[in-house]
Amino acid sequence: LKETLGLEKFEAVIIARSKGIPNKEGKDTGFADALAGSYLAVQKNAPIILTNGNADNVARLHEYIKANVRENGTVYILGGEAAVPESVEDISGYTVKRLAGSSRYDTNLEILLEAGIPGDEIIVATGKSFADSLSASAAKLPILLVKPNATLDIAQKALLKNVAIERIRAEFVGLICGKDAGVVAYRYFDVFCEIIPLLDDSHRDLLCARL
Numbered sequence: 001l002k003e004t005l006g007l008e009k010f011e012a013v014i015i016a017r018s019k020g021i022p023n024k025e026g027k028d029t030g031f032a033d034a035l036a037g038s039y040l041a042v043q044k045n046a047p048i049i050l051t052n053g054n055a056d057n058v059a060r061l062h063e064y065i066k067a068n069v070r071e072n073g074t075v076y077i078l079g080g081e082a083a084v085p086e087s088v089e090d091i092s093g094y095t096v097k098r099l100a101g102s103s104r105y106d107t108n109l110e111i112l113l114e115a116g117i118p119g120d121e122i123i124v125a126t127g128k129s130f131a132d133s134l135s136a137s138a139a140k141l142p143i144l145l146v147k148p149n150a151t152l153d154i155a156q157k158a159l160l161k162n163v164a165i166e167r168i169r170a171e172f173v174g175l176i177c178g179k180d181a182g183v184v185a186y187r188y189f190d191v192f193c194e195i196i197p198l199l200d201d202s203h204r205d206l207l208c209a210r211l
Helices: 030-038 038-044 056-069 104-115 130-137 154-163 182-187 203-210
Strands: 010-017 048-051 069-078 094-098 122-128 143-144 169-172
Touching: 010 038, 010 056, 030 038, 030 069, 030 104, 030 143, 038 104, 048 094, 048 182, 056 069, 069 104, 094 104, 104 122, 104 154, 143 169, 143 182
Parallel strands: 010 048, 010 069, 069 094, 122 143, 122 169
Antiparallel strands: none
């Protein structure tokens, strides 16, 4: 990546959990922070490094940072200490910034606030399944994770109103509520933005683009 970007060392690195704690259905939920951080990685020209949090892994992580990130660079940590332990922060010579909230959706908002949303286009994807969000990350656009069968919460609405002048293009990925994406989009956004649904079968192409 450094060679591709023409860099000797990165200005920043992003650390996220490699695997989450299974939910009550037994499904891994660790994807959300890393995927939400994909746009931050684009904005900062930074790699995303996954950690399982054990001591050996953290030691190797610190070695990587010292070898590949410039001194006084920024180490972004995504998620709370249950996701990425405090020991990861124990590295001198760098600015450490933890972006975390009480849920994956709050952490997502912290990431978006740090990265900034310079345009009027944002991708909206479910925070419950990784496939849509992974596909969307190839577009190099900010990603807003939303709850299925719900509406935007107060903080999400506030963020969108702050960054959108009058319209925001929300590209819905997949079938968030098991309905037509356009119908679902209007459920979330009412009338203040233009809705542009993606094709539901776009996952393969976007996944290839991501790789």
